[in-house]
Amino acid sequence: MATTSIVAPGRRxxxxxxxxxxIGHANPxxxxxxxxxxxxxxxxxxxxxxxxxxxxxxxxxxPAGLPAxxxxxxxxxVLSSGVFWQELGNSMISAGATTIGVVVLGLMVSFVLxxxxxxxxxxxYALFAAGLMFPITVAITPLYLLIKDLGLTNSLAGVILxxxxxxxxxxxxxxxxxxxxxxxxxxxAASIDGASRLGFFFRMIVPLSLPGVVTVGILAFIASWNSYxxxxxxxxxxxxxxxxxxxxxxxxxxSVDTAKVLAFTSMSMIPALIxxxxxxxxxxxxxxxxxxx
Amino acid sequence: xxxxxxxxxxxxxxxxxxxxxxxxxRGATSAPRPAGRRPAKRKxxxxxxxxxxxVLAGPAVxxxxxxxxxxxxxxxxxxxxxxxxxxxxxxxxGLQNYVIIFQDQAFRSVLMHNGFxxxxxxxxxxxxxxxxALLLNQKMHGxxxxxxxxxxxxxxSEVIVGTGWSLLLQSNGAVNDLLQSIGLGGLRADWLSNxxxxxxxxxxxxxxxxxxFAVILFLAGLQSIPEELFEAAAxxxxxxxxxxxxxxLPLLGPTIRIWAFLSIIGSLQLFDLVYxxxxxxxxxxxxxxxxxxxxxxxxxxxxxxGFGSAVAVVMFVISLAVALIYQRFVLxxxxxxxxxxxxx
Numbered sequence: 001m002a003t004t005s006i007v008a009p010g011r012r013x014x015x016x017x018x019x020x021x022x023i024g025h026a027n028p029x030x031x032x033x034x035x036x037x038x039x040x041x042x043x044x045x046x047x048x049x050x051x052x053x054x055x056x057x058x059x060x061x062x063p064a065g066l067p068a069x070x071x072x073x074x075x076x077x078v079l080s081s082g083v084f085w086q087e088l089g090n091s092m093i094s095a096g097a098t099t100i101g102v103v104v105l106g107l108m109v110s111f112v113l114x115x116x117x118x119x120x121x122x123x124x125y126a127l128f129a130a131g132l133m134f135p136i137t138v139a140i141t142p143l144y145l146l147i148k149d150l151g152l153t154n155s156l157a158g159v160i161l162x163x164x165x166x167x168x169x170x171x172x173x174x175x176x177x178x179x180x181x182x183x184x185x186x187x188x189a190a191s192i193d194g195a196s197r198l199g200f201f202f203r204m205i206v207p208l209s210l211p212g213v214v215t216v217g218i219l220a221f222i223a224s225w226n227s228y229x230x231x232x233x234x235x236x237x238x239x240x241x242x243x244x245x246x247x248x249x250x251x252x253x254x255s256v257d258t259a260k261v262l263a264f265t266s267m268s269m270i271p272a273l274i275x276x277x278x279x280x281x282x283x284x285x286x287x288x289x290x291x292x293x
Numbered sequence: 294x295x296x297x298x299x300x301x302x303x304x305x306x307x308x309x310x311x312x313x314x315x316x317x318x319r320g321a322t323s324a325p326r327p328a329g330r331r332p333a334k335r336k337x338x339x340x341x342x343x344x345x346x347x348v349l350a351g352p353a354v355x356x357x358x359x360x361x362x363x364x365x366x367x368x369x370x371x372x373x374x375x376x377x378x379x380x381x382x383x384x385x386x387g388l389q390n391y392v393i394i395f396q397d398q399a400f401r402s403v404l405m406h407n408g409f410x411x412x413x414x415x416x417x418x419x420x421x422x423x424x425x426a427l428l429l430n431q432k433m434h435g436x437x438x439x440x441x442x443x444x445x446x447x448x449x450s451e452v453i454v455g456t457g458w459s460l461l462l463q464s465n466g467a468v469n470d471l472l473q474s475i476g477l478g479g480l481r482a483d484w485l486s487n488x489x490x491x492x493x494x495x496x497x498x499x500x501x502x503x504x505x506f507a508v509i510l511f512l513a514g515l516q517s518i519p520e521e522l523f524e525a526a527a528x529x530x531x532x533x534x535x536x537x538x539x540x541x542l543p544l545l546g547p548t549i550r551i552w553a554f555l556s557i558i559g560s561l562q563l564f565d566l567v568y569x570x571x572x573x574x575x576x577x578x579x580x581x582x583x584x585x586x587x588x589x590x591x592x593x594x595x596x597x598x599g600f601g602s603a604v605a606v607v608m609f610v611i612s613l614a615v616a617l618i619y620q621r622f623v624l625x626x627x628x629x630x631x632x633x634x635x636x637x
Contacts, residue, residue, distance in 0.1 A: 165360035226450030
């Protein structure tokens with residue numbers, strides 16, 4: 001494990017070479033399976049997106065039909081309502097702050113765990129690794145009471161801080177092998193050139209670990225964007241709702257207006273999809289490092 | 294090792310709590326020393342190292358302990374009380390909450406549901422995801438696009454998945470309508486509320502949501518297998534499937550084991566999808582309730598914070614036991630380097 005010599009910057013080139021020489025050439029059957037799989041993945045999503053373009057009477061008479069004609073009113077009323085934009089803003093703030101927190105704290109502690117040798121390192125790693133087994137659902141009741149005592153209910157900070165904490169285990173698990181895979185020779189070379197451990201951290205580790213950092217950042221962002229149980233407990237006034245709570249509130253408020261619910265739902269998933277599409281290459285690359293480590 | 298040579302250049306490091314002790318011997322740290330002076334030097338190196346460790350690891354440890362460990366410890370404490378959540382808990386009831394939990398037929402059925410979901414998630418998603426990853430690892434047109442699309446269900450939130458699927462699966466929803474129109478009207482069913490079907494429906498939704506993650510993980514694992522191995526095997530006359538079985542699958546082992554671990558823990562903690570689609574009351578009659586929905590329903594939603602905390606503890610102990618057993622017997626070789634001190 002410690003001898004794995006993946007160097008982050010080299011990975012990209014390596015991957016390109018490999019994917020161009022992947023084993024076997026696809027036959028028609030592969031394409032059929034791939035298309036079926038993709039279709040199964042997308043059908044429910046398309047149902048939501050297209051359903052937003054229908055009217056309720058269209059949906060009632062033919063639940064599985066296509067929009068005929070396209071009805072723009074549902075999306076229009078969602079986009080012109082202040083509620084959607086406010087909830088979008090709350091989700092952005094919450095996910096953005098969580099991501100920054102996770103990356104900064106996670107990278108620092110992972111560096112310690114990966115490259116310092118000290119008594120208790122195993123225990124520290126085990127502490128974070130054990131965090132994987134502490135589901136937020138288990139802690140949610142006392143967490144709510146703790147947040148209430150800190151006076152952070154109905155504030156985004158009350159969501160952000162616990163989210164950082166609960167994202168740290170995954171971050172540590174992904175980043176530690178990643179940082180450990182950076183060859184010792186690099187560190188020795190840096191120290192011969194006069195860099196301290198911390199100099200090495202800022203000048204070598206931070207740039208070299210960028211793919212891993214991007215991965216954990218994206219995972220933290222998406223986890224926060226989609227987070228449900230924590231905001232459900234912490235945020236009780238509608239002004240502080242994030243999009244998942246908003247979707248649920250909206251769908252119970254307009255339970256008879258299915259088309260509008262679908263429009264609201266599909267609007268709320270678009271930002272995460274765009275974000276993911278931009279960074280998906282990084283995710284795959286980063287996971288390679290995490291798993292290989 | 295490298296600690297001995299990497300001292301004395303960074304002015305920031307000494308500033309934390311080790312500052313006082315470092316100062317005394319600061320002069321000694323500036324240049325490499327002959328072996329004879331090693332003990333003194335090592336001591337200072339140790340302090341500097343400790344300061345760096347404290348500065349770098351401290352914030353993460355504080356946040357983690359405050360918001361993860363402390364609440365879990367609080368749950369353990371509150372679990373011994375009958376408590377409505379106002380003021381400090383005073384009505385100490387010992388193990389009574391736990392006795393109630395284990396005598397409650399409803400809790401036994403949520404345990405069954407969780408167990409069922411753990412096992413069937415592995416059995417359904419694992420093989421399908423491996424086969425899909427092998428297929429998608431071949432050279433084909435649009436591979437990049439396929440990889441993006443495969444990940445879509447994983448990226449969208451449980452609330453959206455739940456809202457969308459519950460509309461799709463209503464008794465007068467799109468799925469039944471589609472079955473009718475392709476001539477399979479006999480298969481129309483009450484997917485969500487029929488207790489014989491509901492948990493299978495849940496499994497399908499879970500698989501739909503999470504299988505893309507497994508596929509992407511396996512694809513990543515596949516790409517880290519050195520290509521030379523395949524070339525060598527091909528030269529030796531191995532066929533495609535033979536290569537997959539003898540080389541790919543064993544080398545994909547660590548990835549599969551980690552995925553299985555994540556899947557098991559996720560299944561034990563399942564809450565969002567069930568709560569959104571079924572709600573706490575319907576979930577138990579439809580047979581899809583989980584430990585987590587039981588906990589929220591009987592804890593916070595009924596104002597019994599003590600009892601809810603006890604359920605949380607039970608859930609935690611079960612997850613921990615499963616995870617430890619799994620790590621001990623399955624993940625052992627994968628984490629050998631991570632959990633034990635590295636020697637060099």
